[in-house]
Amino acid sequence: MKPQTKVGLMFVGALVLVVIFAFALGKFNPFSDAHEVNLAYNFAGGIEVGSPVRVMGIKVGKVRSIEFNPEFKMPDTGEEVKLLIKITVDKRAWSSLRADSRFFINLAGVIGEKFLEISPGSSDKPELTHGQVIRGEDPPRIDQMISQSYALAGKILDMVNKNEGSMVETIETLNKLVTNFDKALKQLEKTSRDPEVTKIVKNLSIIMSDGAFFSQKLRTPEAIETMALINKLIKRLEPLDGPVIKKFLQQDGIKAKLF
Amino acid sequence: MKDIFVQLEFVTWQSLPVILFCVCFAAVVTIIESSFHMKLVVQNDALVPGFAALLILRELGAVVSALLLTSRVGAGLAAEVGSMKITEQIEALKMLGIDPVRFLVVPRFVACVIGGFLLSLIANLVCLYCAMLVSEAKLSYSSGAFITSMRAFVTFQDLVFACLKGACFGAVIPLVSCYFGFRCKSGAEGVGLATTNSVVVSSVLIIVLDFVLTFLFSHFY
Structure with a gap:
């Protein structure tokens, strides 16, 4: 050779x-048969070109390109979104993506690899179209959250330092209140074990039962009728004054019947 | 031109078996050692394929193949040029009006630069394949898992830099070998000394150059 x-x-x-x-x-x-979708974000949380795209946890594509576009506005809502991420999705998973699918940026693995997770949409919604622009879900900004919680902790500390005297007083008052409440509960428990108190409670229970029975009876048609008759009688007796009643009571027949 | 092809065949085709044989063993050692250390330090060898692949591409493939090329080609060139020097063939070339540098060094230099590039490329990729086989057999990683882990660390740029390193190392070998060959002292002892010196100096320069290139390429990451 x-x-x-x-x-x-x-x-x-x-x-x-x-x-x-x-x-x-x-x-x-050369055998790739993938569809492209453009995702709009305001914060991409460290995703990179080549990061995997997953649907239901299965890798179906990757991030093709990341483009900064400060003038871009969402066609449907008019929202300003400055970052456009182009992703590819394999044909086999394309039918799972619907108009209500959501696009999250997630973290996986020991080294914290970033990936784009797509939640499949409902089957009654239409499929996405090739090259469509969709608003992605901005991932939470951990750095911002930490910074905000740090500022909040600072404010709380500041407030505690400024109002240390009144806070100590409040805590002492609360402590006394809790102690008194505890004492009251103990006294109540002790009292509830006294036989006299038990008797009183039982009697009260009987009185309450009787009262309930009585009020129940008062609601019956007979009681209502009786009440109406009494009412009528009182109205009829209303014009009568003292001398007339006296005269009436002094009549022989009445007197004999009463006494 | 024909001379370049002859030298290229000598540098690449004839060196390929020994280089592939050695880098395959280097891959085995890299995978096993990486796994051992990962288990020892972080109690987990999940990152071994990616880590080993990156180590092979960034260092091992290019340096091991260049050192092997030095011991085979560099020593041969120094001995060849040294022998020509002590038998006064170089003087004869000069008398014939032929520039010995143009006649002897240029074809070898071109062949070694191209050969270093080519051998580094092939050695790296064969080494990676071998590492994949070893991780499958020894660490129970499927080839898919190896490639997925490799993708997390390795970029195409790593292979390009490895090939550029190979080309730079390839350039060192003929320059050093021909330098010592042209300054060869008379007698068999002189040829032996020129050969030894050329291999030692080339190896040292390759290691130093590796540091310089790694430092330079680190600015591109």
Whole structure:
């Protein structure tokens, strides 16, 4: 074999290896059959070009490009969104993506690898279209939260330092209140064990039962009728004054019947 | 041109078996040692494939193949040029009006630069493949898991830098070997000394150059 042939074979072999390597890294894929979606974010939480895209936890694509676009506004809501992330999604998972699908930026693995998680939408909603722009869910800003909680903790400490005297007083008062309440509860418990008190409670219970029975009876039609008759009688007796009643009571027949 | 191809065949085709054989063993050692250390330090070897792949691409593949190339090609060049010097063939070339540097050094230099690039590329990728096989057999990582872990660390840029390193190391070998060959003292002892010196100096320069290139390339990450 000629040296030129051997060198040529080496080059071809090297080229084949490079293609295989690029394919393994996902830089080159001639068999790719993926759809593209544009996601709009205001904060991307560290996602990078090449980060995986997952649907229900399964890798179905990757982040193709990240573009800064300060002038961009969402076509439907008019919201200003400054970051456009282009992702690819394999054809096999495309039908799972619907108009109400949500796009989250998540963290996975020991090294905290960032990935884009897509929640599948409901089947009654329409499928997404190729190249559609969708608003993604901005991930929570942990750094901002920490900074805010740090500021809040500072304010609380400041407030405690300023009002230390009154706070101590309040705490002491609360302490006394709790002690008194505890004493009252203990006294109540002690009292409830006294036989006299038990008797009183039982009697009260009987009185309450009787009262309930009486009030129940008062609601019956007979009682209502009786009450109406009494009312009528009182109204009829109303015009009568003292001398007339006296005269009436002093009549012989009445007197005899009463006494 | 034909001379370049002849030298290229000598540098690449003839060196390939020994380089591949050695880098495969280097891959085995890298994977096993990485796993051992990861388990020892962080009690978990989940990151070994990615870590080992990055180590192979950024250092091991290029340096091991360059050192092997030095011991094989560098020693051969120094001995060849040294022999020509003591048998006065170089003087004869000069008398014939042929520039010995142009005639001897240039084809070897071109062949070593291209050969270093090519061999570094092939050695790195074969080393990675070998590491994948070892991690599958020894650490029970499937090839898919190896590639996924590798993707978390490795970029295409790493391979490009490894090839550039290979080309730079390849350039060192003929320059040093021809330098010692042209300054070879008479007798078999002189040739032996030139060969030894060329291998030692080339190896040291490759290690130093590796540091310089790694430092330079680190600015691109």
